[in-house]
Amino acid sequence: MEYENFNDLLAFVTVAREGSFTNAARKMGVSQSALSHTIRGLETRLGIRLLTRTTRSVSPTEAGERLLRTAAPRFDEITQELASLNELRDRPAGTIRITAAEHAANHVLWPKLAPVMHDYPDVKIDINIDYSLTDIVSQRFDAGVRLGDQVDKDMIAVRIGADLRMAVVATPEYFARHARPRTPHELQQHRCINLRLPTHGNLQVWEFERDGVALNVRVDGQWVFNNTSSRLRAALAGYGLAYVPEDMAEEHLKDGTLVSVLREWCPSFPGYHLYYPSRRQASPAFSLVVDALKL
Numbered sequence: 001m002e003y004e005n006f007n008d009l010l011a012f013v014t015v016a017r018e019g020s021f022t023n024a025a026r027k028m029g030v031s032q033s034a035l036s037h038t039i040r041g042l043e044t045r046l047g048i049r050l051l052t053r054t055t056r057s058v059s060p061t062e063a064g065e066r067l068l069r070t071a072a073p074r075f076d077e078i079t080q081e082l083a084s085l086n087e088l089r090d091r092p093a094g095t096i097r098i099t100a101a102e103h104a105a106n107h108v109l110w111p112k113l114a115p116v117m118h119d120y121p122d123v124k125i126d127i128n129i130d131y132s133l134t135d136i137v138s139q140r141f142d143a144g145v146r147l148g149d150q151v152d153k154d155m156i157a158v159r160i161g162a163d164l165r166m167a168v169v170a171t172p173e174y175f176a177r178h179a180r181p182r183t184p185h186e187l188q189q190h191r192c193i194n195l196r197l198p199t200h201g202n203l204q205v206w207e208f209e210r211d212g213v214a215l216n217v218r219v220d221g222q223w224v225f226n227n228t229s230s231r232l233r234a235a236l237a238g239y240g241l242a243y244v245p246e247d248m249a250e251e252h253l254k255d256g257t258l259v260s261v262l263r264e265w266c267p268s269f270p271g272y273h274l275y276y277p278s279r280r281q282a283s284p285a286f287s288l289v290v291d292a293l294k295l
Helices: 007-018 021-028 032-046 062-086 102-117 172-177 184-189 228-236 246-255 284-293
Strands: 051-053 058-060 094-100 123-129 143-147 155-159 166-170 192-195 206-210 213-217 241-245 259-261 272-277
Touching: 007 021, 007 032, 007 051, 007 058, 007 062, 021 032, 058 062, 094 102, 094 284, 102 123, 102 143, 102 228, 102 246, 102 284, 123 284, 143 284, 166 228, 166 246, 172 259, 184 206, 184 213, 192 228, 228 241, 228 246, 241 246, 246 259, 272 284
Parallel strands: 094 123, 094 143, 192 241
Antiparallel strands: 051 058, 143 272, 155 272, 166 241, 166 259, 206 213
16 A cells, blocks of 8 residues: 555544544644544544543554554654754753652753753753653653662663662650661661652562571551652651661761661662663763763
8 A cells, every 4th residue: 555644543543542532633633523534534544443542541452452562663753863863963952751769760861960050951851750761762752760779681771870788767856765776677676757659569688698598578657658758757856767778868877967877788779770771772962861871
């Protein structure tokens, strides 16, 4: 089958991804009726229905799903290549999207990128705070940040942070009322501040290791958060023990507002890595970001 262009296929991909003719029409800058006419024309030429329409939603049929899996990645590759060509200029330009956990964003990405970006006003950094192991390809991120042992083997990984260590911390006032734990098991007798993980909604297991022996402990307490800074704040307010990256609590440990326990049970582990697909065509803006972040 011959086509003068692929506008109708692009229209189909946009509608299927948006799940709405209204949203797809707005995104493409066309009227909803014109977009609907285009889709009907494509279905007529192919002789098969591609979308199931209801009053509330639009979803691909089995044939539509098959076409979406085939056509969508091609359009993404073309869009990415055009973006790369558009950025071939003397000064880096464009938007770089990065997904990272809160700690990595605040303690690695921001300190390293903020000073550099003053010199490159045409580069935009879009950081998405997310604790889940995001699929950066399907979610269309340029790169992600994970701990070294969490990066998939088919990705390029660039080390951007030193080794890390977790710390169990609480205020001196808390320990004035409660005996300091001598082993991780004794944490179950304490008020602990939990982290709810996004993947399955489970609470974080506190991980320890000593002399090559790993020990995981589930704790309980009055507060549960889905981010680390809130746990640290609750610990500073005297609500119990928090399990946080040591560098995040460093200032408070130095001035004595927090005390660390079980340090011998908290060995260091590989720090953060920037990861991205090996097939990614590096733009000047992306290369600038990688160079600014790597150790």
